[in-house]
Amino acid sequence: MRVIGKGAAAKVFLSRKKGSDQLYAIKAQKRSRATSGKALKQMLVEPAILKQLGTEQTNADGKLQPRNPFVVKLRWVFSDEAHLFFALDFHPGGDLGTMLSRRGSLHPGLTRFYAMELVAALTALHARGVVHRDLKPENVLIDEEGHIVLTDFGLAKAFSRIPSHADEEVPRTMSFCGTAEYVSPEVLASLPHSFPVDMWSLGVMVYEMLVGVSPFMAKTTPEMYHRILRDKVIFPEYKRVPQKAKDFIRELLQKNPVHRLSRFNIKEHSYFSNLNWTFADEKRYTPPYVPRLDNSATVDTQNFEQVFLDMEPILIG
Numbered sequence: 338m339r340v341i342g343k344g345a346a347a348k349v350f351l352s353r354k355k356g357s358d359q360l361y362a363i364k365a366q367k368r369s370r371a372t373s374g375k376a377l378k379q380m381l382v383e384p385a386i387l388k389q390l391g392t393e394q395t396n397a398d399g400k401l402q403p404r405n406p407f408v409v410k411l412r413w414v415f416s417d418e419a420h421l422f423f424a425l426d427f428h429p430g431g432d433l434g435t436m437l438s439r440r441g442s443l444h445p446g447l448t449r450f451y452a453m454e455l456v457a458a459l460t461a462l463h464a465r466g467v468v469h470r471d472l473k474p475e476n477v478l479i480d481e482e483g484h485i486v487l488t489d490f491g492l493a494k495a496f497s498r499i500p501s502h503a504d505e506e507v508p509r510t511m512s513f514c515g516t517a518e519y520v521s522p523e524v525l526a527s528l529p530h531s532f533p534v535d536m537w538s539l540g541v542m543v544y545e546m547l548v549g550v551s552p553f554m555a556k557t558t559p560e561m562y563h564r565i566l567r568d569k570v571i572f573p574e575y576k577r578v579p580q581k582a583k584d585f586i587r588e589l590l591q592k593n594p595v596h597r598l599s600r601f602n603i604k605e606h607s608y609f610s611n612l613n614w615t616f617a618d619e620k621r622y623t624p625p626y627v628p629r630l631d632n633s634a635t636v637d638t639q640n641f642e643q644v645f646l647d648m649e650p651i652l653i654g
């Protein structure tokens with residue numbers, strides 16, 4: 338058992354099922370973090386949403402939708418007096434955040450592939466009425482073959498009423514959430530928010546993959562917030578960013594959520610011209626990058642951060 342990751346809410350352990358070779362990622366959360374009944378309920382939202390996305394269901398358009406192939410699979414939920422545990426399929430490629438911190442930025446072709454799979458994942462998520470609300474590179478895993486896998490639905494929200502066309506009023510929520518760099522202007526301004534917050538975060542992520550830094554980088558968090566609310570997106574001259582990618586990013590980083598690309602039009606954007614979305618939605622495009630894995634090692638953790646691997650696999654702290 339080893340520590341492979343740690344976020345704001347949880348510690349994630351790599352463990353092997355007793356009497357087998359099967360590896361799982363166990364996400365452990367302290368129950369004491371939930372100080373009220375409401376907070377404990379929010380902790381249970383994550384497994385509930387994962388379960389829902391892991392089964393086929395009729396979506397807002399009345400179409401039967403298969404299980405979302407880009408969402409991490411939840412196997413079991415269990416608990417002891419102090420903790421809540423989720424057993425998830427383990428993805429050995431690490432997360433996109435670790436990849437970006439090691440490489441700086443990504444090749445335009447690889448970025449477009451990840452953007453394509455993120456769009457396939459998000460449009461399917463939104464069609465089911467689920468907003469992720471914490472999209473960032475650390476929450477995007479890379480599987481063995483190089484496809485993306487969305488994880489960390491700890492801040493996600495499922496709406497029971499899903500708009501079926503672009504002009505319909507969308508259900509919205511008020512709670513502040515997300516991570517500083519990826520948070521949208523409407524959340525910062527404490528306005529009601531909905532599906533477009535994920536599209537904003539996608540814009541920040543695609544910019545970061547191509548340029549190597551976030552578009553609203555600043556020395557302090559208040560300065561960053563100020564830039565998110567006011568500044569136009571600028572692309573540095575030293576980086577070659579394809580024009581269609583710039584247009585795509587600008588249409589995601591619209592301050593007004595109404596003007597942002599949405600699940601109704603994002604797949605038609607010229608950044609994705611010549612792309613077969615049926616193929617993309619079914620994970621049939623071959624990933625341009627396959628994570629390096631050492632098949633001779635029984636447990637390969639080279640794609641995870643050393644600081645986590647060095648941690649003692651204990652539950653305190």
Ligand SMILES: Nc1ncnc2c1ncn2[C@@H]1O[C@H](COP(=O)(O)OP(=O)(O)O)[C@@H](O)[C@H]1O
Binds near residue numbers: 344345347488489491
């Ligand atoms: N199923 C998994 N397979 C491989 N690594 C994982 C898996 N789930 C999480 N991780 C790693 O652990 C980190 C923290 O997990 P996450 O669910 O995001 O917790 P938190 O809610 O605390 O942010 C992730 O950024 C990722 O690096």
Ligand SMILES: [Mg+2]
Binds near residue numbers: 344345475489
């Ligand atoms: Mg996380």
